[in-house]
Amino acid sequence: MHKSYSTSLIPRAERAGYWREVIDKTYFPLALDFREPDTFNGSLSCWNLEQISISRLETSPTRYRRNARNISKDEDNSPFLITIPQLQPVDFSQDRHKVICNPGSFILERSDLPYEFSYARDNQLWVLRVPDANLRTRVRTPERFLYMEFSLQQGAGALFSDFLGSVIRQVPYLGAQGTGLASQQLLELLALTLEDDDRVIASGEACVSNAHLMRIEHFVRENITNPDLSPELIASACQISTRYMHKLFQGSGQTVSQWIKEVRLQAAMNDIRSGSSNVTLAEVAYKWGFADQAHFCRSFKSRFGCTAREARESAREDL
The missing domain is CATH 1.10.10.60 (Homeodomain-like)
Incomplete structure (x- = not known):
């Protein structure tokens, strides 16, 4: 299933509220701060695969905050997020940890703890939303891979990045079985990319x-x-x-x-x-x-x- 949203036809005075609704609907409740609310622009495309959802954002400078009050104690299977910036670095902080993720890299994030995420200039990002159970069946303790920047320039990371692009291009032509297999392979490559990093083995x-x-x-x-x-x-x-x-x-x-x-x-x-x-x-x-x-x-x-x-x-x- 593919959905798209854009502020292009939304009156400027209503764009901030509209974008908050889009983010809540696509991910989960977040507090948003806009550097220039009156000139904010944003577009989002989302693809829901069998085991994973993939979204592509293109927005003006924004800060996203996941506050304790946004996190429901009743939430089940809280997802992990994988963020891949395309144009500008993103700043991410959670649980007293801070990391800067540059274009050509990605970070793994927990959604069941408060965090702050921002970028100071117009940016394009890929965001993968993976249910907790789906990731843990491939990586027993994903927490080992938090607060680290993983490169997509070579090896398993490059394969993961290339396959992500291929999946998005081919999703319109895949049936349910093909979509399921594609999402499985994408998660396998993600797990390989994480586990192939020497910093984790020798930390x-x-x-x-x-x-x-x-x-x-x-x-x-x-x-x-x-x-x-x-x-x-x-x-x-x-x-x-x-x-x-x-x-x-x-x-x-x-x-x-x-x-x-x-x-x-x-x-x-x-x-x-x-x-x-x-x-x-x-x-x-x-x-x-x-x-x-x-x-x-x-x-x-x-x-x-x-x-x-x-x-x-x-x-x-x-x-």
Whole structure:
């Protein structure tokens, strides 16, 4: 689905209010400050893919503030944001951290904490909105990658940037299945870009822990379809003790087994939403490592609030 907004036909006195409504509708409640409200101009295009939404903004200088009162305690699955400035640097601050992101780079941001984001000159930006669960199934602890500027000039970052542009150009010609696959690949390239950065692997006192976590995450992704995947198997493959691996996961809000289950359920949901109706739900369950279909059905309904069959019927109605 593609939506576009512009202030070009809005009376100047009404543009600030109009733009606030556009931002709230596209992202979430934010407080906006305009350097020159009477001459403000803005345009926004938004594409909602299967697992991610992508927007392109072109605006006059603006400051966006996510205040504590803007954040609802009832919000579920608060998204992460990826911001990619095109013309001018952006200043971002959150939780006593500050970072300047220059054109040709991107930053990862949390939306469930107050923050401030601004640029002093006319700017163009890409903004990706990724649900918390969708990112965590590919990157176990995204918080490790906050408050850092990631380059899009070479390697995995360049692939991610190029593929983002290709996805936007081709979205009008993709069906539901193609859109789902494109969003999956885009998220995989994002995860690769984050994890390929040496600063994360060798960051301060946590360098050893981060290196182990990277190996664990890689092994789990490579073996997620194995129904025998277990903490013991993972620890053995990564040459660490099971007890130490459990310690690495402390403070993340999930045990190793819970994380594996979440990865499998998200993968199954993605297949159900974008896959062929010729594939049975049992085949989807077995594909992602669920040896017991009844266990899969119970876990799926507990996680998503609907049965796998209902999710498939809903996906068909959206076609």
